[in-house]
Amino acid sequence: MKNCQVLLINRPTEVAQADDFKIVETDPDPLPQGSFRVVNHFLSVDPAMRGWIADEGNYASPVPLGSVMRSLAAGEVVESKHPDFAVGTLLSGWFGWQEQCVVTPDAVVRRITEADLPLSLSLGILGINGVTAHLALTTIGQPIAGETVLVSTAAGAVGSAVGQIANLLGCRTIGVAGGKRKCNLCVDEFGFAAAIDYKQPDLEYAIRAVSPAGVDVYFDNVAGPISDAVYPNLALNARIIVCGTASIATWKPWPSGPRVERYLLTKRARMQGFVIFDHDTEYLASVAQLATWVREGKLHYREDILDGIEACPGALAGLYRGENEGKRLIRL
Amino acid sequence: MKNCQVLLINRPTEVAQADDFKIVETDPDPLPQGSFRVVNHFLSVDPAMRGWIADEGNYASPVPLGSVMRSLAAGEVVESKHPDFAVGTLLSGWFGWQEQCVVTPDAVVRRITEADLPLSLSLGILGINGVTAHLALTTIGQPIAGETVLVSTAAGAVGSAVGQIANLLGCRTIGVAGGKRKCNLCVDEFGFAAAIDYKQPDLEYAIRAVSPAGVDVYFDNVAGPISDAVYPNLALNARIIVCGTASIATWKPWPSGPRVERYLLTKRARMQGFVIFDHDTEYLASVAQLATWVREGKLHYREDILDGIEACPGALAGLYRGENEGKRLIRL
Structure with a gap:
């Protein structure tokens, strides 16, 4: 063979x-x-x-x-x-x-x-995607019940888990996804309180409209223009999880975008990169928690x-x- | 009168x-x-x-x-x-x-x-500048003895205190300042291990030359091109303290620069804004520590x-x- x-x-x-x-x-x-x-x-x-x-x-x-x-x-x-x-x-x-x-x-x-x-x-959901969602959200995002959590690629493998886990932790969740079909999936299947199609003329305004008090936790899988529309909407003491940069086609040449320093300074915000391979010791405990949620019907995929x-x-x-x-x- | x-x-x-x-x-x-x-x-x-x-x-x-x-x-x-x-x-x-x-x-x-x-x-040194240097460095930067701490506006009121406090904590310090005179001040008066004049053709390379293992803590008072030269030199798990954006003349229109997301992701780095007015409860204890160092001749200004x-x-x-x-x- x-x-x-x-x-x-x-x-x-x-x-x-x-x-x-x-x-x-x-x-x-x-x-x-x-x-x-x-x-x-x-x-x-x-x-x-x-x-x-x-x-x-x-x-x-x-x-x-x-x-x-x-x-x-x-x-x-x-x-x-x-x-x-x-x-x-x-x-x-x-x-x-x-x-x-x-x-x-x-x-x-x-x-x-x-x-x-x-x-x-x-x-x-019981592998790299679910564990990334779970550990990055909880270790860097540190969401508190009642806070607003915004997720990019919200209908995707990581994003959909982030939204559901944030809901389980008592947060209000906003998903950003591409197109009406994925937005509906976010709300109907994954329980996001709101979903925003990023393919629209004024994403920054659309985010503000559904989170007028600001975004407390931004779970970012994309970077690029979607993130640029989120940064002006950060709440005081916001946390940004840099989990992926899927919207950037190449880093050669290195792309430019609006500088983030002033957002981080005025909002005392924190922005931090997450790579799952740093988290071996927490991996199995996270899988066990995720499996429990799947069996209880609380975590869809x-x-x-x-x-x-x-x-x-x-x-x-x-x-x-x-x-x-x-x-x-x-x-x- | x-x-x-x-x-x-x-x-x-x-x-x-x-x-x-x-x-x-x-x-x-x-x-x-x-x-x-x-x-x-x-x-x-x-x-x-x-x-x-x-x-x-x-x-x-x-x-x-x-x-x-x-x-x-x-x-x-x-x-x-x-x-x-x-x-x-x-x-x-x-x-x-x-x-x-x-x-x-x-x-x-x-x-x-x-x-x-x-x-x-x-x-x-016993006011907003010294306390900012002390609290931002220790609470966000969390420097560990032996790490490399790089400071922008290193000859200034905040930067010079950061360098000296980082030295007191056992770190290796690199100052970035404008011109030979200020660079000399950094090394001779404030004890930086090295000082780099930012007015030079290849700042990114100059930083790499003095910190080949990378920058563990970047205390940033400027944003802009100086920071852009630091980001590619971050060490794994680096911390960036966003304390000021002095090099940016205006935020209307909002300036662009190289995107930071990929640096933060690949280096699992953390970038966080600091505003002294959030730290009322720690203020007096910090002043007391700084005054002790001044009296002991360990903190120059x-x-x-x-x-x-x-x-x-x-x-x-x-x-x-x-x-x-x-x-x-x-x-x-």
């Missing part, structure tokens, strides 16, 4: 397109002592992949050209030469865009123990599942075009 | 110049029950005055046209109808650019009890004293031209 892999073959300066990848069939790797073979059932597609591909400064070293595209995946141990990872164990981890891989324990994010819940959730490894190359570009509703996954 | 007052008569969009003020002689105010008369000995000149004059959003309501220019001052009670403020009491407070004033206790910042130290210090109320109108513009060395004051 061959192993299908998706290799990165170009390093684009903007979002990677389908032809920046190539699908190849290779012979499966041998299995050295201390390692185990994982067959992937779901591959993750994340906005952060753009940063992993770029060769500019980032929080992770760039994916080497010609190598398997770095990604999270959920799979099952099918062959093992490691005493702690028995055949049949379900895992999420850094298994890459490929059908199978031979890995050691350092590639594993966690064992998937929620047998009552779909395996795919380990890549979304959407998945956007594409079938077959041949869907991988175009999946990231489609994500940046906003064509998905909810967490994008590849099912193998 | 008449009271000379400096009135604000124009509201400039940039820094106020001498002809935006007018000096008038008026009859002294009567003294109602519960108030007291203060004769000012020193008037303060602070960069923040530009913001108090502007009518755009700020942390304080704008000084009304035709009224006495808002300022801190140090003076003495000469007549009192308040049981707690005896004649002869020395005070710092919001007494304005004028020779004397009739005030109630809410205008008082503190009683000046350091009889062994010059009265003028209550407006500088410079004063730039102009004589006579007629020096007021042009004093702020001169400050923004960088003509002062140390805390600018008017002595009456």
Whole structure:
């Protein structure tokens, strides 16, 4: 049996397109002592992949050209030469865009123990997206009941979780999303008190209209013009969580925007970057809390599942075009 | 005896110049029950005055046209109808650019009890500047011994205190200042490990050369191009204290600059505004600590004293031209 892999073959300066990848069939790797073979059932597609591909400064070293595209995946141990990872164990981890891989324990994010819940959730609401939403909101945002929490990409995998968790914490939530359909999803499915379509002539005014007392917590996944419309609406002592910069197509050349210093100064606001990989020690406790909320019906999620490894190359570009509703996954 | 007052008569969009003020002689105010008369000995000149004059959003309501220019001052009670403020009491407070004033206790910042130290210090190193340096550095910057602390306007009243306090806390300090003379002052008088003249072709590179491991704490008084050269040099988990925006001549129209979101994200950095007026409860303890350091010879300061109320109108513009060395004051 061959192993299908998706290799990165170009390093684009903007979002990677389908032809920046190539699908190849290779012979499966041998299995050295201390390692185990994982067959992937779901591959993750994340906005952060753009940063992993770029060769500019980032929080992770760039994916080497010609190598398997770095990604999270959920799979099952099918062959093992490691005493702690028995055949049949379900895992999420850094298994890459490929059908199978031979890995050691350092590639594993966690064992998937929620047998009552779909395996795919380990890549979304019970994975990097849900945990990011939960930990970034609570550790940096520190929302207090009654405060107003505004979220960009509010219908997305992270944003929709942020809104629901903020609601659970007693906050008033405002979602910003692209188009009427996603805005309706924010309100009807994810319980945002209000949703604002960013594709409108005066976003700054629209935000003010629904949050006249100001935004206490801004959970930002986009940067760019949407954020520029939020900054003038910050409340005193506001917190801004910089979780992603999805609206910026490239940082070469570095883009300019309205300076934030004066907003931060006059509002005594705090703006801080969040990267999930700093939070290993809190990860499993966060997953447990999220799973409880999912089981109680308090935390809803959407998945956007594409079938077959041949869907991988175009999946990231489609994500940046906003064509998905909810967490994008590849099912193998 | 008449009271000379400096009135604000124009509201400039940039820094106020001498002809935006007018000096008038008026009859002294009567003294109602519960108030007291203060004769000012020193008037303060602070960069923040530009913001108090502007009518755009700020942390304080704008000084009304035709009224006495808002300022801190140090003076003495000469007549009192308040049981707690005896004649002869020395005070710092919001007494304005004028020779004397009739005030109630809410205008008082503190009683000046350091009889062994010059009265003028209550407006500088033992006043708003020293306390800002101390509290902003420790509460937002949270420097750890061995870390690198970079300060803009490093030869100024706030910056020079920041550098010395950071040294006392065991940090390595880098000052950014304008011109060779001020840079020498930073190193020779205020003990910065290195000083960088911002008037040079490649400031970003110059900062990297003296802090190759990155800047852990950036105490920013300027925003603008100096900050733009610091952001690419941030260390992981850096803290940025937004204390002032002195390099920005006007926020109408709002200026643009390189977007900070990506720096904050990739470096998990935190950027936060500081306004001294939020810190009333910590003020006196901070003054006591600063006074101890001054008496021990561990905290040096410079004063730039102009004589006579007629020096007021042009004093702020001169400050923004960088003509002062140390805390600018008017002595009456």
